[in-house]
Amino acid sequence: MSQNSYSSQRKCDCGLVVKTLISSTTSNPGRRFFRFLCPDFFSFSSFLHVDIRNGKTKLFSEITYLRHLKLSLKDVKIEMENLKIEIENLKIVMQNLKIEGGHLSEKISKLEETNDLEVEEVRTFEDKYYKIKYKFMISCVSFCWICSCINDKVNYVVSVYFPNLVF
Incomplete structure (x- = not known):
């Protein structure tokens, strides 16, 4: 690439100052490209080719x-x-x-x-x-048995002493 052949400095659309250079390599002879004045701005490249059709980059x-x-x-x-x-x-x-x-x-x-x-x-x-x-059930059964026994004895006593009395 020839850095000696370049046109006037221009500004990129982003506002950075760029140079338009012309390539002198065998693979791209005469192809124009922009080069940033600050080469470390992009890590992948410090120049870009100009679009040939409309001249824009x-x-x-x-x-x-x-x-x-x-x-x-x-x-x-x-x-x-x-x-x-x-x-x-x-x-x-x-x-x-x-x-x-x-x-x-x-x-x-x-x-x-x-x-x-x-x-x-x-x-x-x-x-x-x-x-x-x-205990309550036993008491109830006992009470009923006692009442029954008493009733039988009362009935016996009443029937013996008061034979004409009917319940």
Whole structure:
């Protein structure tokens, strides 16, 4: 490439100063291209060929593409930061859920203990109830038997001493 042959300095659509040079290589003899005055501006290339048809450069489309990539990268970085914040929030929520789960486990164990005590208490009351019920039934049967015996004796006594009395 010949850097000696160039026309007046121009500005790219993005505002950077560029030189229009003419290639002297065997692969592209006489082809015009733009070269940035700041060669490290793009990491992939510091020059772009001029479009032969209309004389405009592909530089605008590539710079637009790079700006789009830069904005996309910025969006990705913002999204990444948002995701990091969301991950931290989810970690806090997880920690709170673990703590709450521990409290709930303690409550469950206390409720199970209380439930076991209440079940034992109910069994004790059931035993007492059945014992009292059994004693009451025995008492009722005994009372009825005694009443029956007394009634028989009363009937006997009444029939012996008061034969004309009818019940």
